[in-house]
Amino acid sequence: MPAPKKKTPVPPKLYQFPYVRFHGKFYPLIPIALSRGEQNVNTFALLDSGASISVFRPEIAEALSIPRRKRKGMRLGTAAGGVDIGVEKIRVEVGTTAFNARIGFSHDFAASFNIIGRETFFNKFSICFNEISRTVLMVPLEDLRS
């Protein structure tokens, strides 16, 4: 009787993104695809472990046809003070990893970059920032579990 074949372990997916340099400083920007119904937008966002939630620029809300009245309100504290934001559940893809994320939008607040905060993102990946090599490594947690 032949010995049972050993399963070859599949290595987990790993995304490695170099930091992007703007005006002399480096930023961990990652490519992300957003979709809501028929609307979809491919863009970049700053991975920000200091942010509780994600906040994207208001133009992205318009591109995804998110009406202002549908957005659930929330008060966001920033270094510059508090602003009102609306939060929507958006389908996102990073590489081949897709999930629903809660993203805030504001008409009063547009940061320099779209910001990816911890909620609904950082529990999907193991994330390692390397400030020496200026890269960010992301491993989908679902791959690590299997």
Add this chain to the structure above:
Amino acid sequence: MDIRNETKWLCENARALEKYSGQWVMFHAGQDTFQKNESLSRLLKSAPIDTAGKRPFVFHVPSKRALAETVFGTTR
């Protein structure tokens, strides 16, 4: 979504994009051209889908001043 090319394109072209601070740019990584506009909606209206059915990427180019004034990190 194959995202390596898009990231590579942005890294390689970030310096050249700085002069379009405050504007939106749209690009297909496989092509060496991009479009720019102050309005994202106008840019997306002209968005071509490439032969592989891929949609272009859009990116808001930050200004030096805005970056200098921004402290990242937001709390509820």
